[in-house]
Amino acid sequence: MTKLSEAYKPIQARSIPKAPLNVKFDTLKKIMSYKRAKYCLAFLFLIVIIGVFAPILAPYNPNKLFYDALLQPPSKEHLLGTDAIGRDTLSRLIYGVRVTLSVSVFALGITFVAGTFIGLICAYIGGVVDNILMRIMDILLALPSIILALAIVAILGPSLTNAMLAVGIASIPGFARLIRGAALTIKSSGYVEASRSIGSSHSWILRRQFLPNVTGVLIVYTTLFIGVAILDTAALSFIGLGAQPPTSEWGTMLSEGKDYLYEAWWLATFPGLAITAVVFSVNFLGDALRDVFDPKSKG
Amino acid sequence: MENVLEVKELTTQFKGKVGYLTVVDKVDFTVRKGEVMGIVGESGCGKSVTSLSILQLLDKKGKVSGGEIRFKDIDLLKQGEKELRKIRGKEISMIFQDPMTSLNPVLTIGKQIGEIIVKHEKQKGSNVKSKVVELLQLVGIPRANELFHEYPHRLSGGMKQRVMIAMAIACNPSLLIADEPTTALDVTIQAQILDLLRSLKDDMDMSILLITHDLGVVAEICDRVVVMYAGQVVETTDSRTLLRNPRHPYTTGLIESTPQQSTIGKRLKSIPGQVPTPDEYGMGCRFADRCPKAMEICNHGVPPLLMIDENTSCRCWLYKEEEHGV
Amino acid sequence: MTTSLLQVRDLEKRFRAQKSFFQAKQYVHAVNGVSLELNDKETIGIVGESGCGKSTTGRCLLRLIEPTKGEILFQGRDITKLSKVEMNKLRKEIQMVFQDPMESMNPKLTIREILSEPLIAHKIPKAQHVELIVKTLDLVGLSEKHLFRYPHEFSGGQRQRIGIARAIILRPKIVVLDEPVSALDVSVQSQILNLLQDLQEELGLSYIFISHDLGVVQHIVHRIGVMYLGEMVEIGEKEKIFDKPLHPYTQALISAIPKSDPDEVKERIILTGELPSPSNPPSGCKFHPRCMYATDTCRSAKPEMREVEGRKVACHLYN
Incomplete structure (x- = not known):
């Protein structure tokens, strides 16, 4: 131990180390060590690329009608066939990526911001505020999220934007509850008490003590909710309350295809496969992330 | 005197990030x-x-990778899982530090103790109950008849530890292994439990292997002691000699850093630095970099465990030197 | 007589123990009428x-738990009457070190961030942060090379040093130490105890040292207060209490310390029974069911704190 006098000698003479660059490759590396997660991540990345470069990648304009090729099975010209009015299924699928991705990202944004906020506030303030907010969430949770979304769209009127809003809002209760749960354990932890004993402000405690410790949970839940958002949007479109024809959306395509299930299997099959594949990979990725971020799995 | 348990060159390894780490080294x-x-x-x-x-x-x-553990006439390391299960709880039983987590919360106390008797002694019905109540009385639990039907969470920490002890001695084991049995308890309760262990030893002629970090507990109850440091035995002797005349510098350091009546007002001695982790074990004596008496040789080789007198052995180069000097 | 640095009078904390909505309100007296004084550069x-x-008493002193009743005078000012904002300012003067340093530090923050927290909370200009942090690390025996590490990269003893650094970085008057060494190994424990004594000398700190371990306490404190079921039963100078404990509970506690000297006479008082539940405390003197000297008076009347042989004791034996 140094004596006080020594400790107070000017420190310019000593070199204070600079903060190391705070880039954390470990987390990414860890995720990559899960084989399934790696493929899922690669697949999702591919999907995003397809969405971004849809105009280049799609063989035709998705709304172009091929009058000479109605309900064509997969062929050289139309790899995944055409529909009843002659649109190219592959092109529609590729453009559909854009709709699906933007819808889920937008919906998720709503859930993420509102859910995190409500969850943190409930856990941190507790008492009456927590009780009231959480009881409201409980009531909303009692309905399946798709029913809730239906109700919201019914009020707002069917359109893609409203469907996004509805899906986003409908997921808030579940999300808020999960975040609240995670935050409650943090609230009872010693370091929050220590922070209070130091005299830190509430906003500081929320920002510096809560947020870094819920990021793991946030990332995991967000990923898992992408799957839900995609499914819900597709479901809304399927029953005609989401994307309106002629928008190329997977749910809408599925819905249109169901009328021709016996004559033209490709119409419903490919959008269905696309939805399944994306949701599956998102969920697998979420599971892997949970393993990575779950403190108990850290050896 | 007859040996109940002989542990020879026991080596246990744990899987680490890179290969196996030796956590217990030829004990x-x-x-x-x-x-x-x-x-x-x-x-x-x-x-x-x-x-x-x-x-x-x-x-x-973890895996035991070498050595011999001789219990009476059998080598425990050569026994299969089935044979071991017969020995565990019946011949050798164990109590743990935290009685809260070692009891099943959904079974009554009577059931939990009874289970062991049924399993190992093949008794049935009312015999079991009277045996359980007898055991509960033996470990000093008041109102044993009522507590028979209670669930563990209704008991205090000290009571739970008593129940654990009752479970452990249910089949009259010849060896009781107690892993920090009093660490989680208050001082007054600790005194009660140590007292109980001592009387069990006397009345039932049981051997106890007591694992502790507290030299006070050693002085209270132990006849002989093994001091371990960084996976190795550094000193073995009877507890009186250990506390009076510690040989190994680590033991001396431990005793001197325990606050006592005699240290009041003085600065406590302390051992600088910290215990190395298994991946930090070097070539030399594992205590060398914290040892006030470290010499050149200490950094180059692990000292052997030497018999210094008839009941003391010590792992330190200091004593090697003396031997050569004589 | 000069007023002491901290004076606690009749501190009381009740917790509501309502098991269900339909039950009558019940209270648990966690702290019941505790009074104590702390002088400058003293350890109690x-x-x-x-x-x-x-x-609970320790946490009440910082108002981490709001006391139900009683006064806490810090330099003559009653801190129980301060507003939350004023109290937060005063936290600069009274800091706390917790039992489990791992628990009390955010695992996601570096040591630099952890130690900046008090500086940010009390609006110390940012330019001084690094300098103050490095100086404080020096004081507790760590160095600037530890700045950017995370708590889990340290050993238990080093972590507790960081916990202490966080508490003293603002140069408080009082540090409440809640079992600061119970989670540590013996050899490390003595390092920390020595460190605490050095810091007291150099920075003129006063400590409130909360512990269940009398062995540790007798080494570091000047005065000692013994609590039983929320009440102070004996309080006074350490030497007097250790030489001749008056309250039967203090006697039992002291005799229960395991002695590491094998030749010391082992005339132990082994208390029978267990600590009663605080929600349903015994009548009269709360210690009477476990006390070997208990009389009828003890069962019915609560003993008052009295000055006996240079210390205060609450026991009917010394009327």
Whole structure:
């Protein structure tokens, strides 16, 4: 131990180390060590690329009608066939990526911001505020999220934007509850008490003590909710309350295809496969992330 | 005196990030009939792993990789899981530090103790109940008849530890392994439990292997002691000699850093630095960089465990030197 | 007589123990009428078994738990009457060190961030941060090379040093130490105890040392207060209490310390029974069911705190 006098000698003479660059490759590396997660991540990345470069990648304009090729099975010209009015299924699928991705990202944004906020506030303030907010969430949770979304769209009127809003809002209760749960354990932890004993402000405690410790949970839940958002949007479109024809959306395509299930299997099959594949990979990725971020799995 | 347990060159390894780490390194000791043998050391010295190795209760990452554990006439390391299960609880039983987590919360106390009697002694019905009540009385639980039907969460920490002890002695084991049995308890309760252990030893002629970090507990109850440091035995002797005349510098350091009546007003001696982790073990004596008496040789080789006198052995180059000097 | 640095008078904390909505309100007296004084550069120990209210008392002093009743005078000012904002300012003067340093530090923050927290909270200009942090690390025996590490990269003893650094970085007057060494190994424990004594000398700190371990307490404190079921039963100078404990509970506690000297006479007082539940405390003197000297008076009347042989004791034996 140094004596006080020594400790107070000017420190310019000593070199204070600079903060190391705070880039954390470990987390990414860890995720990559899960084989399934790696493929899922690669697949999702591919999907995003397809969405971004849809105009280049799609063989035709998705709304172009091929009058000479109605309900064509997969062929050289139309790899995944055409529909009843002659649109190219592959092109529609590729453009559909854009709709699906933007819808889920937008919906998720709503859930993420509102859910995190409500969850943190409930856990941190507790008492009456927590009780009231959480009881409201409980009531909303009692309905399946798709029913809730239906109700919201019914009020707002069917359109893609409203469907996004509805899906986003409908997921808030579940999300808020999960975040609240995670935050409650943090609230009872010693370091929050220590922070209070130091005299830190509430906003500081929320920002510096809560947020870094819920990021793991946030990332995991967000990923898992992408799957839900995609499914819900597709479901809304399927029953005609989401994307309106002629928008190329997977749910809408599925819905249109169901009328021709016996004559033209490709119409419903490919959008269905696309939805399944994306949701599956998102969920697998979420599971892997949970393993990575779950403190108990850290050896 | 007859040896109940002989541990020879016990080595236990744990799977680490790179290969296996030796957590317990060639540990030797014996437990005689009717004595309390203590294993003392700080956290990370391998004392708990040693005790778990005896009954082979290590988790998947750990394995006993060498040595011999002779209990009466059988080598425990050569027994299969089936034979071991017969020995565990009946011949050798164990109590743990935290009685809260070692009791099943959904079974009544009577059921939990009764189960062991049914399993190992093949008794039935009312016999079991009277045996359980007898055991509960033996470990000093008041109103044993009522508590028979209680669930563990209704009991205080000290009472739970008594229940654990009752479970452990249900089949009259010849060896009781107690892993920090009083650490989680208050001082007044600790005194009660130590008292109970002592009387059990006397009345039932049981041998006890007591694992602790507290030299006070050693002085209270142990007949002989093994001091462990960084996975190795550094000193073995009877507890009186250990506390009066410690040989190994680590033991001396431990005793001097314990606050006592005699140290009031003085600055406490302390051992600088900290216990090395298994991946930091070097070529030399593992205590060398914290040792006030370290010499050149200490950094180059692990000293052997030498018999200094008839009941003391010590792992230190200091004593090697003396021997050469004579 | 000069007023002491901290004066606590009749501190009381009740917790509501309502098991269900339909039950009548019940209260648990976690702390019941505790009074103590702390002088400049002094260490007072508060000892007792788990559930005796020693930690609650410590937390009440910082108002981490709001006391139900009583006065806490810090330099003559009653801090129980301060507004939350004023109290937060005063936290600069009274800091706390917690039992489990791992628990009390955010695992996701570096040491630099952890130690900046008090500086940010009390609006110390940013330019001084690094300098103050490095100086404080020096004081507790760590160095600037540890700045950017995370708590889990340290050993238990080093972590507790960081916990202490965080508490003293603002140069407080009082540090409440809640079982600061109980989670540590013996050899490390003595390092920390020595460090605490050095810091007291150099920075002129006053400590409130909360512990269940009388062995540790007797080494570091000047005065000692023994608590039982939320009440102070004996309080006074350490030497007097250790030489001749008056309260039967203090006697039992002291005799229960395991002696590491094998030749010391082992005439132990072994208390029978267990700590009663604080929600349903015994009548009269709360210690009477476990006390070997208990009389009828003890069962019915609560003993008052009295000055006996240079210390204060609450026991009917010394009327």
